[in-house]
Amino acid sequence: MQEKPDTDELNGGQPPGLLTNTAGASKGRPQGSPLHPTPLPPLPRYEEISPAVSLTGDTVEGSITASEIVSTDPPPEPDISTHPTVPLTPPKRYFQVNWWSIVAFALLLVLVGEHLAPFVWPLVDSYLHPKATVTLFPTQRAMSHQYAFLAVTGTADQSRNQVPSRVLSFTTSTKSATITTTGTGYTPAIQAKGTVILYNEANYNQTIAAGTVIAGNDGRQIVTDQTVTIAAGNPPYLGSSTVLAHSLQAGEVGNIQALDINGLCCLAGIYAKNTSGFSGGLDPKPYPMLSHTDLERETQSLAGSLSPLAKAGTQKQALESEQFLQPMQCSLTSSSHPKVGERAITATVSVSETCSAQVFDVAVLQKLTSVQFVQDSQKQLGSNFIQRGNLSTSIEKTTRLDKSHHTCQLTVSATGTLILYLSQAQMQALKMQIAGKKITEAQRQLLALAGVQGVAIQPAHQTDISLPTDPNQITMQEMSK
DSSP: OOOOOOHHHHTTTOOTTOOBOTTGGGGTSOTTOBSOSSOOOOOOOEEOOOOOOOOOTTOOOOOOSEEOOOOOSOOOOOOGGGSOOOOOOOOOOOOOOOHHHHHHHHHHHHHHHHHHHHHHHHHHHHHHSOOEEEEEEEOEEEEEEEEEEEEESSOOOGGGTEEEEEEEEEEOOOEEEEEEOOEEEEOOOBEEEEEEEEEEOSSSOEEEOTTOEEEOTTSOEEEEOSOEEEOOOBTTBOEEEEEEEEEEEESGGGOOOTTSSEEEOSSTTEEEEOSSOOBOOBOOOEEEEOOHHHHHHHHHHHHHHHHHHHHHHHHHTSOTTEEESSOOEEEEEEEEESOTTSBOSEEEEEEEEEEEEEEEEHHHHHHHHHHHHHHHHHHHHOTTEEEEEEEEEEEEEEEEEETTTTEEEEEEEEEEEEEEOOOHHHHHHHHHHHTTSBHHHHHHHHHTSTTEEEEEEEOSSTTOOBOOSSGGGEEEEETTO
16 A cells, blocks of 8 residues: 655645755755745646555555645746845955966066166165265367368378269260251352463563463453463464463453453563453352351250250269269250251251269268368367367369369368367366365366366255365266266
């Protein structure tokens, strides 16, 4: 006979229909505490009729006419928003040592201390050991010198005051243009030519030299072209000879008629006659040609576009450290076809331009000038003076000594300022000399130095009338620095 457990035992001693949380200890709640105060909904009810049960000893007898079955399945999750909850206790946290963090922090302290120490320590030292401060005001001296240097295109010897130099040159491409000529030329006048018969009436031979001038009846003259010897005459027969001649005046005016020359001439007994006229004389005739004016005008017109190219091409060859020694020289080269004076209606003119210039290394010149300037100034002022600021240099004169080798002499003027400079060793020596002395005496001693025009002393304490005896307790500085 089966036994049905008591519903109170199933519910842990709670009323029927209410389950308890037996696993509450694992969830942070007391064991046996109810999950929810509200009872679960009842399950369907079943009627069961069973015979009476009797309990004898270990046997339980009884009758159950009806029973309410409670499900042992987990109940559905309730809506916790409508029920109070019990706060959970947060878990405890324990600090664990991170050795890498300790090492990183230690390195950070070392780095910070290394960089802050140079700034912090002087402040601490000045507070524990106050120092006297001595400020020197040095004298500034303006100096001017003049030097001569040679600019050479070969290898420059700087020890001999030679400065590197070179010649730059650039020629543009040829530019051409066709123009209409405006010049007028003239053909040369042509002399008329003919022959003259010379007669000799003398009884001896006579010679008429070439170039003998014979005048005609109208005053126009001819010149013989040959030397001839005329045989002696034997009247009634006369010696005669025909000679070539031309008109003395060129042009058509020399075209004389026949028998224009008909009379005595030249020598005694000589008679001249032109039995035929002189012809071929022509006057000058004009024709178009290329003139010098045409060529020059077109050359200058083309040069207007070539000149900037030639100058720019030369300028680009100069380095940043180079400077032009003299102004750039440019020249034009022109040609024409046909040539000037030749017969032409149109002509082609071609032009190119060449620019050249000599440059020198200005950086080397400034270096040599600066070195000599400081040396010469220190000879006058003393070795403790140094150049302050930039040295101003200018080329006063350029003289070409050798045109073929492009050697020039540069006369350079240099102007600059020098100031007293004391090294750390010299300042330390001065501090040792004035240590322990009265402030007024120390000022007089420092003002006696060449190049010092003022001294200001700030004592370590306001009431001190003397400087510290320890030179390390004295700070000396120059105001110019």
